Amino acid sequence: MSISIGIVGLGMFGPSFISHYKKHPDVSRVALCDLKADRLAQMAKQFEIEETYSSLDEICKSDIDALVIITQPWLHARQAIQAMKAGKHVYTAVPAAQSLDECDELIETVKKTGMIYMNGETSYFYPETAFCRKKAKEGAFGHIVYTEGEYFHDMSHGLYDVSKGRWGAQWGWDKTGDAPMYYPSHSICFSISVTGAYMTEVSAQGFIYPNDEWFRKDTIWKNEFSNEVALFRMSDGSIARICEFRRIGHPGCVRSCVYGTEGSFEHNLAGAVWADKHGSQVIQLPMDHEPLPEPLAKDLGGHSGSHAYLVHEFVDSVNRERLPRINVWEAVRYCAPGFVAHESALRGGELLKIPDWGDPPK
Numbered sequence: 001m002s003i004s005i006g007i008v009g010l011g012m013f014g015p016s017f018i019s020h021y022k023k024h025p026d027v028s029r030v031a032l033c034d035l036k037a038d039r040l041a042q043m044a045k046q047f048e049i050e051e052t053y054s055s056l057d058e059i060c061k062s063d064i065d066a067l068v069i070i071t072q073p074w075l076h077a078r079q080a081i082q083a084m085k086a087g088k089h090v091y092t093a094v095p096a097a098q099s100l101d102e103c104d105e106l107i108e109t110v111k112k113t114g115m116i117y118m119n120g121e122t123s124y125f126y127p128e129t130a131f132c133r134k135k136a137k138e139g140a141f142g143h144i145v146y147t148e149g150e151y152f153h154d155m156s157h158g159l160y161d162v163s164k165g166r167w168g169a170q171w172g173w174d175k176t177g178d179a180p181m182y183y184p185s186h187s188i189c190f191s192i193s194v195t196g197a198y199m200t201e202v203s204a205q206g207f208i209y210p211n212d213e214w215f216r217k218d219t220i221w222k223n224e225f226s227n228e229v230a231l232f233r234m235s236d237g238s239i240a241r242i243c244e245f246r247r248i249g250h251p252g253c254v255r256s257c258v259y260g261t262e263g264s265f266e267h268n269l270a271g272a273v274w275a276d277k278h279g280s281q282v283i284q285l286p287m288d289h290e291p292l293p294e295p296l297a298k299d300l301g302g303h304s305g306s307h308a309y310l311v312h313e314f315v316d317s318v319n320r321e322r323l324p325r326i327n328v329w330e331a332v333r334y335c336a337p338g339f340v341a342h343e344s345a346l347r348g349g350e351l352l353k354i355p356d357w358g359d360p361p362k
């Protein structure tokens with residue numbers, strides 16, 4: 001069987017998925033959609049796609065099977081809910097949601113509509129995450145004691161332009177702002193997907209950069225923290241530490257480590273190391289960590305090759321009517337802990353409970 005796909009949102013990120021959907025052997029038809037007519041026309045021409053729609057409302061009325069929503073982060077949950085209610089299977093870019101209420105509504109909509117929902121967390125298919133998931137399954141870590149996940153991205157590395165593009169006329173130094181822990185899923189995903197556990201409690205702290213021009217109280221976010229560090233208790237008894245840094249003298253990365261009673265994994269800019277009680281060795285992490293249809297395997301795409309895996313996971317889930325690995329129950333566990341961590345940081349590190357929506361139905 002093959003399916004039809006509509007890609008909604010053709011800004012900086014969306015177009016990097018178009019060729020993978022076009023090449024997938026189980027996709028019969030690809031349509032494009034954006035509010036900006038010039039962007040839509042340019043992408044339709046570049047990727048030789050005739051079928052286009054000028055809004056999410058319009059594409060929801062079409063007979064397309066599944067929508068890939070890569071719009072501004074604060075729109076994902078509402079648009080996913082709208083699309084599922086219109087009978088579409090849905091993939092959204094991260095974050096899945098922007099509040100605990102939106103997490104709740106997303107879960108309820110998936111349950112009520114029965115549509116397939118997947119979240120596009122790129123870190124899930126990073127070579128180091130795939131490697132550590134395999135090691136954990138084999139029991140090579142023993143009991144996992146502690147995990148770390150970090151997303152370092154200095155504001156000067158393109159983030160002001162990204163924000164200007166997303167907010168348009170609403171953008172402004174004294175208007176927009178940000179809260180790092182509201183974009184936590186790149187770092188949180190590693191701890192959850194490797195341990196199979198989830199975050200239950202958090203205590204967090206925030207760093208205020210003196211006279212920060214961007215992280216300010218007079219913005220939408222009312223947030224002064226440019227960097228936030230959170231310490232979590234996990235449901236399996238292990239501990240996780242997450243850093244979301246936007247002011248940092250660093251080229252930028254998503255970095256992760258695992259420490260277990262029998263083995264450990266460390267990862268930094270210099271590479272990856274496997275360690276146990278007898279010593280350590282530098283390891284190469286294969287990019288081709290699981291099978292893919294041939295046209296996708298030849299060109300894995302961006303974010304450490306994760307794009308091809310994300311595309312295949314979504315197409316295959318819809319085609320086989322199976323639960324995607326980054327389903328809605330997994331996706332809310334990647335973002336809700338960040339919202340509570342930010343609240344804890346605002347309250348000076350108060351230990352707070354993290355809500356959980358349970359595991360997917362069997």
Ligand SMILES: NC(=O)c1ccc[n+]([C@@H]2O[C@H](COP(=O)([O-])OP(=O)(O)OC[C@H]3O[C@@H](n4cnc5c(N)ncnc54)[C@H](O)[C@@H]3O)[C@@H](O)[C@H]2O)c1
Pocket residue numbers: 008009010011012013014033034035036039054055056057070071072073074075093094095120121122162165166167303
């Ligand atoms: N590694 C990653 O996972 C990663 C990397 C980059 C971006 N992202 C995510 O991708 C998303 C998109 O980022 P971007 O930089 O491309 O944003 P962007 O602002 O450049 O693009 C968003 C596009 O969505 C379109 N849009 C919004 N509402 C629409 C509607 N109702 N109908 C049709 N089109 C609509 C806008 O017109 C715009 O062209 C963000 O949410 C971001 O979090 C994830």
